[in-house]
Amino acid sequence: MCSGNFAKCLGITLIPLAILSFLCNILLLFPGGKPAENNDDITDEVWYFGGILGSGILVSDLTVLGNTNNCCGCCGNESCGTRCMFFSIIFAGVGLVGAGYSFIVSALAINHGPKCLINGTFTYPFTDGDYLSNHTMWDACEGPSDIVTWHLTLFSMLLIMGLVQVVLCGFQVINGLIGTIFGDCCCGNNFNCHLKFVFKNILSVLFLL
Numbered sequence: 154m155c156s157g158n159f160a161k162c163l164g165i166t167l168i169p170l171a172i173l174s175f176l177c178n179i180l181l182l183f184p185g186g187k188p189a190e191n192n193d194d195i196t197d198e199v200w201y202f203g204g205i206l207g208s209g210i211l212v213s214d215l216t217v218l219g220n221t222n223n224c225c226g227c228c229g230n231e232s233c234g235t236r237c238m239f240f241s242i243i244f245a246g247v248g249l250v251g252a253g254y255s256f257i258v259s260a261l262a263i264n265h266g267p268k269c270l271i272n273g274t275f276t277y278p279f280t281d282g283d284y285l286s287n288h289t290m291w292d293a294c295e296g297p298s299d300i301v302t303w304h305l306t307l308f309s310m311l312l313i314m315g316l317v318q319v320v321l322c323g324f325q326v327i328n329g330l331i332g333t334i335f336g337d338c339c340c341g342n343n344f345n346c347h348l349k350f351v352f353k354n355i356l357s358v359l360f361l362l
Contacts, residue, residue, distance in 0.1 A: 163325050167248070170314050171213045174255060177307045177314075178204030184267070184304075185297030194275045196268045196304060203258030204311050211251025212318050242329035249322040256315030259308045267304035269294035 181199040182189070189195050266279030271293060284290045284301065291301040 163321055163328075167212055167318060167321060170318055171209050174204040174208035174212075174311055174314050174318075176204075177311050178202060178209070181304070181307050184269075185300045186303060187297055191275075194268065194270075196262060196265075198258055198262035198265065198308075201258045203255035203262075203315070207251040207253075207255030207258065208311065208315050208318055209251075211254075212248040212322070239329065239333045242326055242333065245322045245325035245329055249319060249326065252315050252318035252322055255311055256319060259312035259315055262308045263305065263312065267294070267300050269300045270296040 178199070180186075181204075182195060184195060263285070264282040266277060266282070266284050268275050268277055271278055272295075278284075278293045279290065285305075294300050297303075
């Protein structure tokens with residue numbers, strides 16, 4: 154697969170992940186699935202907007218690339234696709250930072266635990282992820298109902314999706330570097346054009362060695 158086509162497929166693949174991350178962060182604004190009476194009742198890490206800003210908006214830059222990417226220049230042209238692939242590295246770098254941010258925020262939120270109602274006050278009853286291995290501690294939260302499950306499920310989803318996005322964006326950085334150095338092949342079914350593209354890349358590798 155040519156570098157440009159890979160970037161396009163990658164951008165399309167990231168669309169559902171970005172949407173799901175956005176939705177997960179929105180749902181976290183409703184502890185236990187219910188509107189919070191006060192913003193202070195919501196877990197602090199939710200306001201870091203890891204799913205909205207990180208895995209959502211910043212990663213969506215790469216999804217735009219997937220929908221609008223046209224790295225196909227004139228086949229045989231030395232600059233065929235290289236400029237587009239260079240910009241894809243920047244997009245992927247931004248996406249990598251955003252996904253990494255979401256991953257870190259989610260990990261901290263899981264370790265910190267949810268803010269819940271205890272003796273009429275919203276506070277953090279857990280420390281250093283001690284509740285993860287001891288489910289009986291979950292009963293310490295008087296409300297909202299199922300807040301621990303809600304918190305853990307949504308932030309775990311953000312954690313996994315952030316990790317997947319980090320890997321995909323990392324692949325695109327490498328793919329973009331390859332496309333920038335060797336150019337992109339958009340030759341359709343033209344065998345001679347493909348052969349020329351491959352031969353040119355082999356010569357470039359030999360030259361670098």
